[in-house]
Amino acid sequence: MVEFLTSTVGLSGWLAWTIAAVVSAVLVLNVIAGGALAFIWAERKVSARIQDRLGPTRTGGRFGWLQSVADGIKLLAKEDLMPQGADGLLFRLAPYVSFCASFCAFIALPFAFDVVGQRLNVAVFFVVAVLGLEVFGVILAGYASASKWSLFGAMREAAQVVSYEVPLGMCVVVPVMIAGTMDMVTIAEKQAGWFWNWYIFHDPFTFVIFWVYVTCAVASVNRAPFDLAEAESELVAGFHTEYSGLRWSYFFMAEYGSMFLVSAMAAVLFLGGWNGPVPLASLAGLSAGTGDTAPYVVRLLGLANLVAKASLGVIVMMWIRWTLPRLRIDQVMATCLKYCTPIAAVMFAGAMLWKIALPGGLVPGLSRPGGEIREGWLPGPGGAAIPGESTRDGSLARVTP
Amino acid sequence: MRGTSFLDQFREAVPGAVVGENLTAVDPWVEVVPAKIAEACRWLAKASPVRFDSLQCITAVDWFEPDAKKAAKNTWQPHTELVYHLWSTPAKVSLVLKCELPRWQGDVPGELPELPSVTGVWRGADWHEREVYDLSGVRFTGHPDLRRILCPEDWEGHPLRKDYEQPLDYHGIRGK
Amino acid sequence: MREWFRNLWSAIATVAQGMFVTLRVFGKTYDQNRRTFTEHFEYPELPAPVAARYRGFHRYDLTTCIACDQCAKACPVDCIYIGKERVENGKGFRVSGFTIDYSKCMFCALCVEPCPVDCIFMGSTLDLSCYSRDGTMVDFARLPVDVAWGRATLNPTAVAASKVIVEPVHGGPNQ
């Protein structure tokens, strides 16, 4: 786009960059906002069905599909209240910090193999790190609200999310180790083909660690049963007790944005990314690299695949939320420190040993552990394993192909 | 259990406490001197053959007729009656104690009648006594925390007294 | 260590069990024969079905009422106000007003029981929402008899209309 603007339109470099950045940002922003609306609607419908109800039925004709829009308009029209004792600047800032964190992470998320905001060779690291920033928004909101309930929520959030970074990081490292790269595009590409190439089915350890990842992901985005920061039966509404109107809706959008993000990440890391369970495109003879329409079809198919997987993940999170009671804060910490972390560590070690012991996989003909290297035609920085990325430890050095 | 033998033991254990009884009423009851109520309850709860280990209810009945014409016809004198309903969990029997108090301490209107608290016997008596104090205006001496419980702390009067008049105004809220 | 595994197993097993229960309900709601539980009611579109004995807003028959005050006396909240005039050249009373204050009424049906001429019953109207307290004062003597006696639905419009009629719609059995 920058090239187009500088060469064809003839704008100066910095202007072209700015325009391109704004256009991309607005695009991503709208995707998140639109996605959040869709997921809020889905949450209502899923929870309703789980509870033997119908959910919204009237707004927008059938299925109440305009319900989230109606809610949005209502929230826009609401008065923005701020408690008298609140720290004004931080109180106003907090929702945006929270939203920005969730929003920034989308930059590095690949939707299909070159449908990605900015391809990074440390994408996994970037997403996890940026997602971790969301906690600042929550802590700021809790601190600045001048409400004791909010403060409780903030303290819980700080304790919980920071702790869950540890097992989450360990879970994320496993696919990285198997693929030998932190580039999400390459990780997903290596799982191309039939569904048994997905990393969740790579070995028993990755299968287990996927579920640990699910647990930690639910915890790190503050969804029930780990929604301690906004535990409505204990803390009224936790960190966003004092928020109303649009500011509150930013928290909401951030929550749904992060939910989608961690689900999409699960899809990329464990569930083959944009590769469907059946390699339809290659069976049909479509190539992503050549042809007039084929690349578009393949990308569209990949996009649909990833969005479907991520949405499924989000719906599972909703399903969990409407089924389980909430844990207590000490139990949340115990789950993290006594269960998730050791299990993740053991599984990490196991996956590592598996990789050393069975480099060709359990059934050598079935899976292609190295993946099909297609960097040749992939744009951007190389998708191959970056040496040095995993050579800090001697044992890992041998693993990298 | 409610027969005379138990009553005799009661009289013996807490001398001078029992001043009357009615064993033929729907709920047979024993009348106790207000000053000895705590002592009597302690014996009943801890030492008596039937351990009345649970307090069901404390009620104050205000025997007073504000209408002078009707009051003339009454056979009773104005007084406040406290009724204690006791229950024995092991024996599954109940006991009713009554105490007769003056409506006002020393017949000075506004001075609440007093009697010893039984919170030392059953901790559950705490809230019941607070309620009686709040609604009927009986002061329990020795109660650890005798405050109003149902009405607001700055409420005036004791609503379950027969001569109670609803305030016309409470913090700008119109009564009546 | 054994306890650690036991906890882990019980957590996984019971969570899966719970999720299965909710999933089954989720699935069952798509069964065309069953549907969701709440789908049986389409309240604003269709009137909510009520049982035959439903205690809704009263039905009152002005033509038989003798203004004996029994219902007003039975009312625990004193929400029935009866206006009556002596009948000239006759005996009994002429009902000039029979107002029930629905901001007080608690639909206990104690007014129905003592009525000697069976002129008051609990009706099946359940919704009489209105925008002011005025709408909660329903003077059955000024309502059209059909509405008051429940042959037509008691509705806010009729209640509002009854406020402008000056005379009761019927004088009672003595007329």
Next chain:
Amino acid sequence: MTQLMGDDPRIVEFDVRTDEMLVNMGPQHPSTHGVLRLVLRTDGEIVSEVEPHIGYLHRCAEKIGENLTHRQWIPYTDRMDYLAAMNMNLGWALAVEKLMKYEVSQKARHLRVLITELGRIASHLVGMGAYGLDLGTFSPFLYAFRERERILDLFEEACGARLTYSYITIGGLTADLPPGWLQRCEAFLDQFEPIIAEYHALLTTNAIFVKRTAGIGVLSRDMAIEYGCSGPVLRGSGVDQDLRRDGEAIYTAMYDGYAFEVAVQKNGHYPRDHQYPAVPADAVLGDCWHRFFVRMLEVVQSMDLARQAIDRYASCKGTIGEPLKLTEKMPAGDAYLETECPKGQMGFYVVSDGSAIPWRVRARSSSFSNLAVAPELCRGCLIADVPAIVGSLDIVMGEIDR
């Protein structure tokens, strides 16, 4: 040297001061079951003291009772424990009947048993669902309300109201059952029976639920008795007391010949406990889990009793009798009667001077005594445990404040 001391990592200087914090939980709080206000004194997440403040729903029911006749007060009893209004009606009706030495017909008795046991199921369903809500799960709440809705449908058919029934009244019941009601009731019981397993799957056995409730808020047997706790709270602490069996003659006569076992743990076993999920290893007698479990057992027990009552009522000849007149005079004297309501033992005390209007009316509510024990239970627990403990007491503010 001093320089070194300052850098010594082993010496940690605490310049962080922590203070206790007073937090108001309620009267507008999602988990306080109405307008209860709990003042918590907390140190971080740990609660050092809880003080309940009640009275936000005080409606002077006792004073009103002094100005109405006995039957006119029935609608007011509806509004005490509004989740089990049938049982409240029964309590007051029996107390007045006890004073009048009035006996209702056998058929009316069976009908009263049937109705109140259904009321108990409905109340326990709400208690169970709302407890799930206190612990942060929403779906069991709506499942419980779904089934309760069917009971309310039955009640609506019988008496015309869904919440404030005023059905059981002094001298009997306001009306006999409509035709076909018994079949519909049986159909409901049959349909409801398998659903209880769902509740067990979602709550009773759920690992998170067990973690949140087992060993939390342990109410010892002695403390439960001393505080006058009753109902499932008392039985959850292992006290074998149920007024349907141990109460006064006028009440137990209703249950004459009915087979039921009191839901209480004896020798480490609940009656017929092989049919139900096992008690988790962490659970201590008297904790939140046991209180909850006793309620779940009582739902089954009540279903059983309701079935027996249906049979007896159907085979009983005669009528249910007529309610007494509104102005029927009561003999002078007083009577106190406690009945086993879903929340506990609800006592009504009536003093009469010989007229139809009682001289004094007293409602001793079970939730009132059950809530009084909350400060004891909540001492030193975590904030998240406060809703868990208060929820397990299953209080209704309408009954506490009256």
